[in-house]
Amino acid sequence: MSRKRITSKELAKLAGVSSATISRAFSPDSRIGGATRDRILAVAREHGYQPNAIARSLNNQRSRLVALVVNAIGNPCEAEEQQLLVHRLQAKQLLPIILCCADHTDRLQLMRLASTYQVDHVVIFSDMVSMKDAVDIFHTTRPIIVSFEPVESDSVSHIRIDGSAAAGEIIDKIVKDGRKRFAYLSGTSSSWIDKLRRKWFADALAKHGLAFEADAYGDYSYDSGFKEAVLLLHRSKADAIICGNDVMAIGARDAARRVLNRNTPDDLAIVGQDGIAMAAWDCHDLTTLSLDHAAFMDAVVDLIDRHDADLEGPHSITLTCKARWGTTA
Amino acid sequence: MSRKRITSKELAKLAGVSSATISRAFSPDSRIGGATRDRILAVAREHGYQPNAIARSLNNQRSRLVALVVNAIGNPCEAEEQQLLVHRLQAKQLLPIILCCADHTDRLQLMRLASTYQVDHVVIFSDMVSMKDAVDIFHTTRPIIVSFEPVESDSVSHIRIDGSAAAGEIIDKIVKDGRKRFAYLSGTSSSWIDKLRRKWFADALAKHGLAFEADAYGDYSYDSGFKEAVLLLHRSKADAIICGNDVMAIGARDAARRVLNRNTPDDLAIVGQDGIAMAAWDCHDLTTLSLDHAAFMDAVVDLIDRHDADLEGPHSITLTCKARWGTTA
DNA sequence: TGATTTTGTGTACACGATTACACAAATGGT
DNA sequence: ACCATTTGTGTAATCGTGTACACAAAATCA
Structure with a gap:
């Protein structure tokens, strides 16, 4: 239960060798006698010695x-x-x-x-x-x-x-179900990712001669998904919402159900993105653009x-x- | 865009001082002339110099x-x-x-x-x-x-x-609602925490002359909550399940609803533990032993x-x- | 002005490991 | 038995900072 960590030099003295040899005992392939190594490792274990990774990093130029x-x-x-x-x-x-x-x-x-x-x-x-x-x-x-x-x-x-193909599949299905009014609920207003993701869906919609009728911006959180969905559904007649991630989709769905009394998928289609484990939970069972x-x-x-x-x-x-x-x- | 990081000694040469002075320029309260410090900081910024935290840690005996x-x-x-x-x-x-x-x-x-x-x-x-x-x-x-x-x-x-008081409140309410058959769904079979948490509820039950009728063990995950709840509800007549954490509670609730067609709170009471943000989501609205x-x-x-x-x-x-x-x- | 303190800077060593180099001992081949 | 090679170990330098110490210059005080 020593308060102070032992150094290689001190261990060297205890084992009757030089500190260089201590170092070698801990380097898998270095020229050192088998007996010496065993003895050193034994003494090291006894005194709780472990090479100092900070010092090693400094020397190695490699911090791990x-x-x-x-x-x-x-x-x-x-x-x-x-x-x-x-x-x-x-x-x-x-x-x-x-x-x-x-x-x-x-x-x-x-x-x-x-x-x-x-x-x-x-x-x-x-x-x-x-x-x-x-x-x-x-x-x-x-x-x-x-x-x-x-x-x-x-x-x-x-x-x-690249989610364009999968986004296409999803949009195709929703359009085939007879929906025409799409909204996109972004995770953020200013990121590359979000713009690109939106584009996958927008391109897919374009193939059907459709476009997003409304946009909203949240912050990838459940709360923002909930809040923005309420506002969105009040100011537009959207019958499908594509969300920036799964958590927002869950929030949006709760908002639709609780505040506007609209259920999925009958009254409203909701799509998430990411494919997190939670999306597959029985209580959510989200349709989502998922990534492995x-x-x-x-x-x-x-x-x-x-x-x-x-x-x-x-x-x-x-x-x-x-x-x-x-x-x- | 140098490939190699500059050292204090090299910067010293560039600034026409010794490396010790470089170090001083970066230590908030050390004896150094204001003009010198400013000059050094300027040169440092120009060359993208930052003191090497690994070397500093080695010297300081403090890694942060x-x-x-x-x-x-x-x-x-x-x-x-x-x-x-x-x-x-x-x-x-x-x-x-x-x-x-x-x-x-x-x-x-x-x-x-x-x-x-x-x-x-x-x-x-x-x-x-x-x-x-x-x-x-x-x-x-x-x-x-x-x-x-x-x-x-x-x-x-x-x-x-210490969750004993709050566990007491929760048990009191559930018992008052007329339930008598309690089960505990542990997060693990071998931890102190879980045993202690269970004890809070068991003690509260004891005050009503009750005890847990059944026990099950999961691994704190949704899936284990789901699976163990199914088994539990098949082998016992529990009308209330206390779960090791919120995620398992959500899993248990889904299992009850989906597999056994029992809804909360009418057919079954479910209690979580932790009080994570998700527990308050509209789709879950979990009763839970929560911690700030x-x-x-x-x-x-x-x-x-x-x-x-x-x-x-x-x-x-x-x-x-x-x-x-x-x-x- | 002269003595004393304060300020600013350089020199040198410590932190704890790795490793190039040197060298003695052991080994091998003929 | 002799030389060449391999093996094992110690010495000393290195990695990049921080800081105790020394010392000159500047500031303070009487």
Whole structure:
């Protein structure tokens, strides 16, 4: 129960060797006698010695830390992906540092702070971070942008999501059901992602000679979905609402049912996006434009591996969404 | 857009000073001329210099890293608290490292890894970590245990949650409604927390001369809530189910409604625990034993502050739960 | 003016590990 | 038995900061 951590030099004295040998005992493939290593490891265990990762990082120029920039942890739409990624990172002995921020200037501040920790990789989930800021702040670490901003760049790798086909399927079905008045409930008023997602559906509508009749803007939360849906349904005659994510769709559906007494799918069609586990819960059973989160995070890890292998050039991976059919549309 | 990060020594050369002066320019209260500092900061900005936090940590013996040990990020019951804590830590310029693990041996492994990074603080949300393991692994950092294990110890601080009064209120109401056959749906079969929570309700039942007639064990997830509720309702005649957390309660309610065609609260009373935001959503409107998460995380930060101030002795904070009334019981 | 304090800066070492280099001992081949 | 190679270990430098100490210049005080 020592209050102070033992150093390699002290352990060296205890084991009767030099501190270099201690280090070698902990490096899997280094020239060291088997007997010596065993003895050192035994003494180390006895005294609770573990090499100091901070000192090692300084020497190595490799911290094994990964910064994850996200908007929220509490929102299931993001948390689900984050959990998958965290598990994958941990399996590679990489430790995730979470940078979670709603406010933009705070976020940049935070990113600067994390960059001083010499993180080996940066994964940006937030659609609010511009590529310029990302490259600026992490100039030694090529960031991985997990948004859908369609930019090719040598200094940034990114994952592109294509939901156009699945959005087409969904719109086709809803139109076939006889609906004509569509509204789009955005997750935010100012992000690439949201504009692109809306476009998938808008293009699909155009094929039927239709367009969105109304737009509303929330903040990806249940509350905003609820509130904006009420306003939307009061000021328009929409019979179908496409929502920016699943949580907002759930909020919108509750609003329709509770405030306006309209049920899905009979009186109103509601579509979500993301395909989170919750969307499939019996109480929701949402029709949603879903993404395979496991494949998504596999792609992120793939990019990390490419960076580690020091492959040059921009890296980009494209994933496609699928329609998940529930009973709300 | 330099590929390599500039060091304090290089910047010193550029600014025509010694590296010590560079360091001083970045330390708020240190003896340095105002003009020199301004000049250095200007040159630093120009070359994108930021002090290397890893090197600083090594020198300082202070990493400003905090390890958060959790079972899951994806589960809203935990994610909500985690988000609040992360925000509070970031406001104090502390960076959270997330250790997220379902498997027990992996978790210990991960905790050992994090401990080599000389984290300044450790907050353990997982009820699966024994105090002995925590102290063993983080022997230089007094861990903060956020579980309800009622142990006094000098080397561990903890937050104790008391839900007995609120559980009493809830049980009183349900009994008054005429129900007599209670079941408890645990979140896990082997944790302190769960046993204690169950006891709050069991004690309240005892005051009415009642006891739990049936028990089931899940894993805090919706799916397990759903599945176990089906089995439970098949093998017992329970007319009230107390669940280990809100997510399981939602699962149980869906199961009752869908599989057995029993609605809440008429055919069955269902109670959750945690009081997450989702519990208040219109589609759930859960009656739940709720905790003020903001106050909870304030308490965690309070303990961190006490550790920073190096106050001796065991620290313990007790919080009490409140009943949140919904329409499920 | 001369003594004393304050201010600003450089030098050198510490933090705790890794690793290039040197070198002795052990090993192998003929 | 001799030389070449391999093996195991110690010495010393390095990673990038922070800071105790030393010391000159400037400021303060009588």
